[in-house]
Amino acid sequence: xxxxxxxxxxxxxxxxxxxxxxxxxxxxxxxxxxxxxxxxxxxxxxxxxxxxxxxxxxxxxxxxxxxxxxxxxxxxxxxxxxxxxxxxxxxxxxxxxxxxxxxxxxxxxxxxxxxxxxxxxxxxxxxxxxxxxxxxxxxxxxxxxxxxxxxxxxxxxxxxxxxxxxxxxxxxxxxxxxxxxxxxxxxxxxxxxxxxxxxxxxxxxxxxxxxxxxxxxxxxxxxxxxxxxxxxxxxxxxxxxxxxxxxxxxxxxxxxxxxxxxxxxxxxxxxxxxxxxxxxxxxxxxxxxxxxxxxxxxxxxxxxxxxxxxxxxxxxxxxxxxxxxxxxxxxxxxxxxxxxxxxxxxxxxxxxxxxxxxxxxxxxxxxxxxxxxxxxxxxxxxxxxxxxxxxxxxxxxxxxxxxxxxxxxxxxxxxxxxxxxxxxxxxxxxxxxxxxxxxxxxxxxxxxxxxxxxxxxxxxxxxxxxxxxxxxxxxxxxxxxxxxxxxxxxxxxxxx
Amino acid sequence: xxxxxxxxxxxxxxxxxxxxxxxxxxxxxxxxxxxxxxxxxxxxxxxxxxxxxxxxxxxxxxxxxxxxxxxxxxxxxxxxxxxxxxxxxxxxxxxxxxxxxxxxxxxxxxxxxxxxxxxxxxxxxxxxxxxxxxxxxxxxxxxxxxxxxxxxxxxxxxxxxxxxxxxxxxxxxxxxxxxxxxxxxxxxxxxxxxxxxxxxxxxxxxxxxxxxxxxxxxxxxxxxxxxxxxxxxxxxxxxxxxxxxxxxxxxxxxxxxxxxxxxxxxxxxxxxxxxxxxxxxxxxxxxxxxxxxxxxxxxxxxxxxxxxxxxxxxxxxxxxxxxxxxxxxxxxxxxxxxxxxxxxxxxxxxxxxxxxxxxxxxxxxxxxxxxxxxxxxxxxxxxxxxxxxxxxxxxxxxxxxxxxxxxxxxxxxxxxxxxxxxxxxxxxxxxxxxxxxxxxxxxxxx
Numbered sequence: 001x002x003x004x005x006x007x008x009x010x011x012x013x014x015x016x017x018x019x020x021x022x023x024x025x026x027x028x029x030x031x032x033x034x035x036x037x038x039x040x041x042x043x044x045x046x047x048x049x050x051x052x053x054x055x056x057x058x059x060x061x062x063x064x065x066x067x068x069x070x071x072x073x074x075x076x077x078x079x080x081x082x083x084x085x086x087x088x089x090x091x092x093x094x095x096x097x098x099x100x101x102x103x104x105x106x107x108x109x110x111x112x113x114x115x116x117x118x119x120x121x122x123x124x125x126x127x128x129x130x131x132x133x134x135x136x137x138x139x140x141x142x143x144x145x146x147x148x149x150x151x152x153x154x155x156x157x158x159x160x161x162x163x164x165x166x167x168x169x170x171x172x173x174x175x176x177x178x179x180x181x182x183x184x185x186x187x188x189x190x191x192x193x194x195x196x197x198x199x200x201x202x203x204x205x206x207x208x209x210x211x212x213x214x215x216x217x218x219x220x221x222x223x224x225x226x227x228x229x230x231x232x233x234x235x236x237x238x239x240x241x242x243x244x245x246x247x248x249x250x251x252x253x254x255x256x257x258x259x260x261x262x263x264x265x266x267x268x269x270x271x272x273x274x275x276x277x278x279x280x281x282x283x284x285x286x287x288x289x290x291x292x293x294x295x296x297x298x299x300x301x302x303x304x305x306x307x308x309x310x311x312x313x314x315x316x317x318x319x320x321x322x323x324x325x326x327x328x329x330x331x332x333x334x335x336x337x338x339x340x341x342x343x344x345x346x347x348x349x350x351x352x353x354x355x356x357x358x359x360x361x362x363x364x365x366x367x368x369x370x371x372x373x374x375x376x377x378x379x380x381x382x383x384x385x386x387x388x389x390x391x392x393x394x395x396x397x398x399x400x401x402x403x404x405x406x407x408x409x410x411x412x413x414x415x416x417x418x419x420x421x422x423x424x425x426x427x428x429x430x431x432x433x434x435x436x437x438x439x440x441x442x443x444x445x446x447x448x449x450x451x452x453x454x455x456x457x458x459x460x461x462x463x464x465x466x467x468x469x470x471x472x473x474x475x476x477x478x479x480x481x482x483x484x485x486x487x488x489x490x491x492x493x494x495x496x
Numbered sequence: 497x498x499x500x501x502x503x504x505x506x507x508x509x510x511x512x513x514x515x516x517x518x519x520x521x522x523x524x525x526x527x528x529x530x531x532x533x534x535x536x537x538x539x540x541x542x543x544x545x546x547x548x549x550x551x552x553x554x555x556x557x558x559x560x561x562x563x564x565x566x567x568x569x570x571x572x573x574x575x576x577x578x579x580x581x582x583x584x585x586x587x588x589x590x591x592x593x594x595x596x597x598x599x600x601x602x603x604x605x606x607x608x609x610x611x612x613x614x615x616x617x618x619x620x621x622x623x624x625x626x627x628x629x630x631x632x633x634x635x636x637x638x639x640x641x642x643x644x645x646x647x648x649x650x651x652x653x654x655x656x657x658x659x660x661x662x663x664x665x666x667x668x669x670x671x672x673x674x675x676x677x678x679x680x681x682x683x684x685x686x687x688x689x690x691x692x693x694x695x696x697x698x699x700x701x702x703x704x705x706x707x708x709x710x711x712x713x714x715x716x717x718x719x720x721x722x723x724x725x726x727x728x729x730x731x732x733x734x735x736x737x738x739x740x741x742x743x744x745x746x747x748x749x750x751x752x753x754x755x756x757x758x759x760x761x762x763x764x765x766x767x768x769x770x771x772x773x774x775x776x777x778x779x780x781x782x783x784x785x786x787x788x789x790x791x792x793x794x795x796x797x798x799x800x801x802x803x804x805x806x807x808x809x810x811x812x813x814x815x816x817x818x819x820x821x822x823x824x825x826x827x828x829x830x831x832x833x834x835x836x837x838x839x840x841x842x843x844x845x846x847x848x849x850x851x852x853x854x855x856x857x858x859x860x861x862x863x864x865x866x867x868x869x870x871x872x873x874x875x876x877x878x879x880x881x882x883x884x885x886x887x888x889x890x891x892x893x894x895x896x897x898x899x900x901x902x903x904x905x906x907x908x909x910x911x912x913x914x915x916x917x918x919x920x921x922x923x924x925x926x927x928x929x930x931x932x933x934x935x936x937x938x939x940x941x942x
Contacts (some may be wrong), residue, residue: 186922
């Protein structure tokens with residue numbers, strides 16, 4: 001019944017489109033309708049509505065101009081295609097086996113049976129310079145009673161489509177102090193994210209799941225509501241809030257997807273206490289399997305690759321905590337401003353008794369002749385094999401390739417992401433530009449950078465490394481080449 | 497719920513006996529509003545909906561009749577305690593321990609400030625602190641205090657506050673009275689925080705965020721009676737002691753409970769473990785953040801008890817516990833309040849000169865040819881002709897006859913100033929009458 005209603009609504013929309021045909025000038029409106037339909041269709045087969053983070057596939061820069069080339073196709077043709085697609089979807093809906101498939105594979109490559117270009121939806125966080133999108137976001141946040149964080153400072157024009165926040169203007173300024181709308185554990189988490197106290201992909205996911213555990217513990221089902229649906233709705237504003245504090249990472253997105261799926265899968269006759277215990281156990285299991293044990297497995301595989309007398313290059317975002325000292329090797333830690341996370345990595349390595357050298361990234365080409373292997377950590381692994389990691393990683397990989405030094409990436413499978421990206425511009429994170437300001441000998445040269453009209457400070461957080469520079473990816477499933485990421489994703493989806 | 501607000505309004509105002517002779521300190525008018533209205537307003541503005549007010553029966557009675565208190569839209573849960581003054585602030589917290597269900601924000605009734613409260617609470621949240629407090633740079637009160645002849649006594653002993661390099665973590669707190677031989681700092685603190693800034697010119701705003709575990713700890717440890725005097729130094733010292741961790745094995749916990757049964761007081765440990773300790777620990781381990789650098793220890797040096805302070809360097813922050821502070825607060829009250837300076841029901845003749853800093857209360861009657869500058873005039877006060885009032889505080893129900901000249905005075909409720917009186921820097925108590933043509937300088941009259 002619901003599906004029939006939805007399809008009826010779609011037909012009504014199409015009729016409205018026909019009437020508004022002459023008024024439409026931009027393709028934006030069309031794209032938006034397309035993406036609405038695309039959103040509704042995958043929602044039909046999937047058991048739980050995928051959160052926007054997962055459903056959105058950011059359009060690679062090359063595809064963005066593609067819709068602009070479409071005016072040749074008349075709008076009537078597009079509508080006919082859409083109707084044909086809907087019929088195809090309705091027909092395939094009967095088969096349960098394909099349930100998980102159409103969503104990811106449809107997004108990975110254009111389905112071979114249909115030859116039209118698949119218009120993908122741009123997530124809002126890469127459309128900050130589009131005022132309509134910003135207005136939509138503001139409305140959505142208002143509905144959820146979450147304040148909107150305002151951008152700060154001048155943004156370099158290449159990155160003006162991304163958010164840039166200041167750490168000195170936390171979101172809590174606009175929230176009431178005993179936060180009633182948002183659970184206190186989530187407020188605390190948001191603060192810790194925005195101030196950088198919890199940083200690093202694994203730490204953020206663990207902290208997020210811990211906060212969700214507290215939310216679930218304090219949750220009571222309101223009367224006439226079902227836990228499986230209401231709890232998911234409760235979590236949505238929290239996720240928006242966390243997104244405002246700091247853009248969600250791929251690992252967090254996967255964790256959220258998992259939790260939402262688990263919640264929706266709770267049978268309606270399950271009592272509240274039991275359901276809560278079940279969810280808490282699920283979260284524990286997820287953390288244990290995907291993070292803790294995965295780290296141990298990765299360490300085990302990595303040790304096999306390290307031989308005695310090796311010299312290893314380490315940028316600091318690699319979580320390597322389970323290193324057992326069975327081999328004798330020496331480590332070079334590469335660090336970069338403004339975060340200088342290498343110092344913390346250095347401390348942990350030295351505490352374990354490993355002899356270390358510390359360099360800044362500008363000395364990487366100097367030090368590489370000494371290095372036998374390079375270990376990189378990843379923030380996320382994209383579906384086309386690209387590695388998304390801290391800014392500077394691709395530089396290290398490039399130089400290593402030039403020196404013929406093998407590059408190994410350590411990444412847990414829960415960080416594998418269905419996104420596709422070929423450059424670091426389209427989707428990235430802009431950190432607080434004031435972090436770049438440094439005071440030496442009492443003088444702060446960049447103190448008044450905002451007054452200089454032609455000066456912009458750019459503090460990028462991530463960059464993507466192409467798979468040609470990566471020789472091996474070490475995951476908890478084993479050692480795979482970079483291009484096998486879509487296979488792993490497909491296998492994961494079938495399992496789920 | 498995240499935080500419960502507790503307003504401590506049972507203090508006696510021992511440092512201004514002249515003013516609190518008749519009116520209890522929480523109800524002294526500042527800017528024509530009772531003193532306790534100001535912190536309540538701060539809490540209301542920030543978003544609190546309920547406040548637990550600890551006060552005396554007398555104050556409670558006055559609160560229910562005062563119209564300004566009805567403006568407060570929050571739900572006030574008034575808890576009365578005895579007026580004999582033996583109960584310290586920590587004792588009061590212990591008294592309401594049953595009502596405390598979450599972390600608590602304790603505010604003193606004499607705090608007037610425009611601080612952005614989220615700064616203090618953010619420290620409390622982000623670092624999972626046990627204590628977060630507010631301090632401010634002290635301002636010197638330059639105005640002459642009425643009724644005090646001669647220079648101000650060097651009564652107030654200084655507070656020594658030690659903070660770390662970032663200026664947020666509280667490392668050391670002691671009062672000059674406790675440091676007889678000199679300031680000694682433990683080696684363990686110096687090893688962990690080699691750079692410490694010790695400040696003396698700070699005013700403690702008596703605004704504290706405390707974890708619930710602290711309130712439970714107070715319930716067991718009956719020897720602590722004052723938050724500021726005993727609890728805070730204890731917490732700050734405990735940060736660096738070796739035993740503030742969760743009991744490692746069940747045996748330790750049993751030992752501790754045994755000891756308390758025997759009655760030895762200091763064995764009750766402050767247990768600040770949260771329920772999902774291992775997960776938080778895991779998140780901390782994986783996070784590449786450390787609050788300090790230069791030594792081999794993890795973030796926070798592995799300590800679970802952390803005390804933080806937010807030091808305001810701009811903005812208003814006054815604790816109205818001395819006469820000088822009271823006068824200063826009245827002066828600045830007009831800046832703090834958003835209401836119009838002149839109450840709409842006051843009758844002011846057109847030939848009256850009123851400065852912009854003055855506040856006139858409800859139902860006042862101000863006659864011709866008067867000049868009111870930088871003063872606060874309370875409700876139902878009558879000011880007759882040719883009166884000059886400057887730099888003064890006039891409370892409710894006062895009658896000032898013609899031709900008076902009042903400069904730098906504090907005139908309490910229901911006093912009558914006779915015709916032609918000339919008062920400079922005087923303090924007139926409740927219901928007093930100053931005879932006509934009287935000339936007084938620096939006098940306290942009761």
